[in-house]
Amino acid sequence: MLKFEVHKREKNTMARLGLLQTSHGTIETPVFMPVGTQATVKAMTPDELKDIGAKIILSNTYHLYLRPGHELIEKAGGLHKFMSWNGSILTDSGGFQIFSLNKLRNISEDGVEFISHLDGSRHFIGPEENMRIQNALGADIIMAFDECVPYPADYDYVKNSMELTLKWAKRCKESHKRPDEQALFGIVQGGTYRDLREESARRTVDLDFPGYAIGGLSVGEEKELMYEVIEYTTPLLPFDKPRYLMGVGSPDALIEGVIRGIDMFDCVLPTRIARNGTVMTSHGKLVIRNAEYAEDFRPLDEECDCYACRNFSRAYIRHLFKAGEILAARLATIHNLYFLMKLMEKIRQAIKEDRLLEFRKEFFTKYGYVY
Amino acid sequence: MLKFEVHKREKNTMARLGLLQTSHGTIETPVFMPVGTQATVKAMTPDELKDIGAKIILSNTYHLYLRPGHELIEKAGGLHKFMSWNGSILTDSGGFQIFSLNKLRNISEDGVEFISHLDGSRHFIGPEENMRIQNALGADIIMAFDECVPYPADYDYVKNSMELTLKWAKRCKESHKRPDEQALFGIVQGGTYRDLREESARRTVDLDFPGYAIGGLSVGEEKELMYEVIEYTTPLLPFDKPRYLMGVGSPDALIEGVIRGIDMFDCVLPTRIARNGTVMTSHGKLVIRNAEYAEDFRPLDEECDCYACRNFSRAYIRHLFKAGEILAARLATIHNLYFLMKLMEKIRQAIKEDRLLEFRKEFFTKYGYVY
Ligand SMILES: [Zn+2]
Ligand SMILES: [Zn+2]
Numbered sequence: 001m002l003k004f005e006v007h008k009r010e011k012n013t014m015a016r017l018g019l020l021q022t023s024h025g026t027i028e029t030p031v032f033m034p035v036g037t038q039a040t041v042k043a044m045t046p047d048e049l050k051d052i053g054a055k056i057i058l059s060n061t062y063h064l065y066l067r068p069g070h071e072l073i074e075k076a077g078g079l080h081k082f083m084s085w086n087g088s089i090l091t092d093s094g095g096f097q098i099f100s101l102n103k104l105r106n107i108s109e110d111g112v113e114f115i116s117h118l119d120g121s122r123h124f125i126g127p128e129e130n131m132r133i134q135n136a137l138g139a140d141i142i143m144a145f146d147e148c149v150p151y152p153a154d155y156d157y158v159k160n161s162m163e164l165t166l167k168w169a170k171r172c173k174e175s176h177k178r179p180d181e182q183a184l185f186g187i188v189q190g191g192t193y194r195d196l197r198e199e200s201a202r203r204t205v206d207l208d209f210p211g212y213a214i215g216g217l218s219v220g221e222e223k224e225l226m227y228e229v230i231e232y233t234t235p236l237l238p239f240d241k242p243r244y245l246m247g248v249g250s251p252d253a254l255i256e257g258v259i260r261g262i263d264m265f266d267c268v269l270p271t272r273i274a275r276n277g278t279v280m281t282s283h284g285k286l287v288i289r290n291a292e293y294a295e296d297f298r299p300l301d302e303e304c305d306c307y308a309c310r311n312f313s314r315a316y317i318r319h320l321f322k323a324g325e326i327l328a329a330r331l332a333t334i335h336n337l338y339f340l341m342k343l344m345e346k347i348r349q350a351i352k353e354d355r356l357l358e359f360r361k362e363f364f365t366k367y368g369y370v371y
Numbered sequence: 372m373l374k375f376e377v378h379k380r381e382k383n384t385m386a387r388l389g390l391l392q393t394s395h396g397t398i399e400t401p402v403f404m405p406v407g408t409q410a411t412v413k414a415m416t417p418d419e420l421k422d423i424g425a426k427i428i429l430s431n432t433y434h435l436y437l438r439p440g441h442e443l444i445e446k447a448g449g450l451h452k453f454m455s456w457n458g459s460i461l462t463d464s465g466g467f468q469i470f471s472l473n474k475l476r477n478i479s480e481d482g483v484e485f486i487s488h489l490d491g492s493r494h495f496i497g498p499e500e501n502m503r504i505q506n507a508l509g510a511d512i513i514m515a516f517d518e519c520v521p522y523p524a525d526y527d528y529v530k531n532s533m534e535l536t537l538k539w540a541k542r543c544k545e546s547h548k549r550p551d552e553q554a555l556f557g558i559v560q561g562g563t564y565r566d567l568r569e570e571s572a573r574r575t576v577d578l579d580f581p582g583y584a585i586g587g588l589s590v591g592e593e594k595e596l597m598y599e600v601i602e603y604t605t606p607l608l609p610f611d612k613p614r615y616l617m618g619v620g621s622p623d624a625l626i627e628g629v630i631r632g633i634d635m636f637d638c639v640l641p642t643r644i645a646r647n648g649t650v651m652t653s654h655g656k657l658v659i660r661n662a663e664y665a666e667d668f669r670p671l672d673e674e675c676d677c678y679a680c681r682n683f684s685r686a687y688i689r690h691l692f693k694a695g696e697i698l699a700a701r702l703a704t705i706h707n708l709y710f711l712m713k714l715m716e717k718i719r720q721a722i723k724e725d726r727l728l729e730f731r732k733e734f735f736t737k738y739g740y741v742y
Contacts, residue, residue: 039690043697046682068665068690076668076686084682294439297447311417311455315447319410319439326414326697 002141002183002210004029004242011354014234014261015347020056020242022140023181024080024088027055029242029263030347032249032340033090035271038063039073039083042271043326043333046085052306052334053341055087056141058266061134062094062101065125066116070136078138090266091139093130093172093187096148096215096247107147109164127171131184135177143213144172146187151220158191162200165189169207185211185244192225194232201236212237213244214262218253227256234261251280251343252369255360258347270340274332277321280339284368286314288332293318300331306338307331373512373554373581375400375613382725385605385632386718391427391613393511394552395451395459398426400613400634401718403620403711404461406642409434410444410454413642414697414704417456423677423709424716426458427512429637432505433465433472436496437487441507449509461637462510464501464543464558467519467586467618478518480535498542502555506548514584515543517558522591529562533571536560540578556582556615563596565603572607583608584615585633589624598627605632622651622714623740626731629718641711645703648692651710655739657685659703664689671702677709678702 001023008017018029034041034049037060041049049057059079064070076082079089098105098114106113111126125133130145146165149158169186176184186209190196204212214233217226230245237243242263248254249267257265270280277289281301286293288300299309300317308317308331320328343363350359372394379388389400405412405420408431412420420428430450435441447453450460469476469485477484482497496504501516517536520529540557547555557580561567575583585604588597601616608614613634619625620638628636641651648660652672657664659671670680671688679688679702691699714734721730 038694038696039687040694040696040698043701045678045698045701047678067694068686072666072686072690075666076684082684082687084687295443295446307416307418313447313453315439315443316410316453316455319443323409323411323438325409325411326700327411327416329697330414330416330701 001180004211004240006240008351010351010356013259013356015258015351015356016261016263017348017351018242018263020263022056022088022183024086024140025055027088028348030254030258030344031056031264032254032344033058033264033266034337035060035266035268036083036085037268038067039079041337042275043329044337046083046087048334049085049337050087052338053345054337056090057085057087058090058092059083059137059139060094060097061091061130061137062097064091064137065094065133066118066123070133074136074138080138088141089139090141091134091137091143092246093134093143093145094125095146098125099148099150109167111145127168128175131172131175131177135182138178139182141183141185141211142176144169144184144186144209146189146215148219149189149191149216151192151216153191155193155196158189158193158196162189162196166200166203166207169204173207173209183210185209185213185242187213187215187246188233188237189216191216192221192229194229197229197233198236201233205236205238209241211242211244213246215246217245218247223253223256226253227260230257230260230262249340251340251367252364254340254343255347255363258351259356259360270336271333274336275329277328277332279332279335282366288314288318289321290318300335301339304335304339304342306335308335372551375582375611377611379722381722381727384630384727386629386722386727387632387634388719388722389613389634391634393427393459393554395457395511396426398459399719401625401629401715402427402635403625403715404429404635404637405708406431406637406639407454407456408639409438410450412704412708413646414700415708417454417458419678419705420456420708421458423705424712425708427461428456428458429461429463430454430508430510431465431468432462432501432508433468435462435508436465436504437489437494441504445507445509451509459512460510461512462505462508462514463617464505464514464516465496466517469496470519470521480538482516498539499546502543502546502548506553509549510553512554512556512582513547515540515555515557515580517560517586519587519590520560520562522563522587524562526564526567529560529564529567533560533567537571537574537578540575544578544580554581556580556584556613558584558586558617559604559608560587562587563592563600565600568600568604569607572604576607576609580612582613582615584617586617588616589618594624594627597624598631601628601631601633620711622711622738623735625711625714626718626734629722630727630731641707642704645707646700648699648703650703650706653737659685659689660692661689671706672710675706675710675713677706679706
């Protein structure tokens, strides 16, 4: 089951406040979903995710299919039970990984033949196989199997790919076995060509999904171009259905996406840069390994009250990174995810008060982002 | 400050129940101290340590001296504050690491010249330098600087080394600047030679320390030989002072050590094997990577109620190890430390009930350890 309700529109932008309800809880939107690629948000426990306020996470079908395998997860009672996460889960279709991690893929109307990046084994996944896998994983929200086109790409290539994605979307809907338990979202493609995006949006909406994603963005194009595509795409999506911008999670893009009517986001950025020792703070990014923090006994972000900032100094966390300690990645990850969770909370508050544009200005001024 | 009180002697063995009080809390003995080499118990937060019942941890002077440096930790307000652990801390002297990690050391009566294993830089530490470092770190219990002799070693070498350790112990006591805040323990050496152990014990006790360690064991000798040395050494130590067996932490050696009158233990074993995917269970060790656990949906140990066992299956934890996830090390570490904390609790209960020998038999029968 999935219910979605928009209960407030911001006065000056396309932003909206919503409530997304799955059988694993109610989620305030706009929402950022931490990514748990291999059935774990890297370095975090489910309890810690709950503590920082996460209500929904994303997991990657491609990785889980290859290891440990969707049948194993099904035997375990589904992904929620396997990873002991009783909040909501969204699984992607794996399309993005199949296309980006596999150079030797062989694509046809049936589906894609590809080589596992783990052991070189040969696999085939089409829309029907994909639904079987996502049905076995049992996430609350699942995604249609699509081709994610790289950037830049020829008009003709993008057009043909869009046609294929539309055909696959229809076959996904037809072969989806658990529509009452798992909401299947359609994905709008079309690259950076406005007419293709518009056509893709219209025809995907015609297929009637309980939610819609904008795919194929944040794949190398300029941010301004991404914002432009979002801006002309969201008005073509039904007002009363959730809109999900895939693979986006930098603070600036979250704000810009919300302003353009997006309700859901996911990205590996906060967790990935955390493990490399980069943290987001209210005054911009901070590379904790830098020598200047060696004797800096302030928290990562003086305005943050996450577990890491309440208990540890920059000097200590820098020491942990230099010493290669697991706690380094843990603390930086907690902080970065908390930072984004709080940012989304502030964004929602700003929508409530119809001051999202002012909030953007305040945030960017402090964050040091020039736009 | 340090207070120690033995409040119960087991009827059939040399085991005793005690209370060890530092300015950071009261510790029931016998106690196992998790090791936090680089100012962090690997993969754990201070909160998690508290949750599993840890009251005192050990940290390594050698590592902290080299990185981030004792002056930095002193500036941070001491080790407790630096690592945000408000329980008790014991620091070792670093002697063991200087002798085991440095092949190029140059030892004299003054102290030891050695090469950093991190960057090849040259260092000198004698008893006075060592006290300065441990005073800066500020642990509740600190250890005298000693030479830890490898096994096997010639009688003459061990005798001379023992003499040096005794001289250094005296100089440590004399140069220790914070005796009211930090309790300095003496260390009994003497290898596996009974007359040397006895002489070392007598002369170390003559120097009058608030606690005594047995050092130079668990360095490659047979366990039976180690137990023998403990058995004839502990009676020579004052009854009313804590006795600490350094570097020991396998379940069998903990039980045997307590039976022979030991109050304190430390070892990297539980955390180190955890990161390699080996967990201790009430039925013996379990190598979680093994294929037999791929579809085993039971917890690591069905009798354990740690966070890992309450929430996750062997199949899931095996998946995390195969996938190289940080959560794998976290869950296995939590479980192993909890297992030892619970073991010490059971040992204390058995002492209370004067049934430690029966407990040993029950434990070993189930654990599958033949002795
Ligand atoms: Zn923080
Ligand atoms: Zn356990």
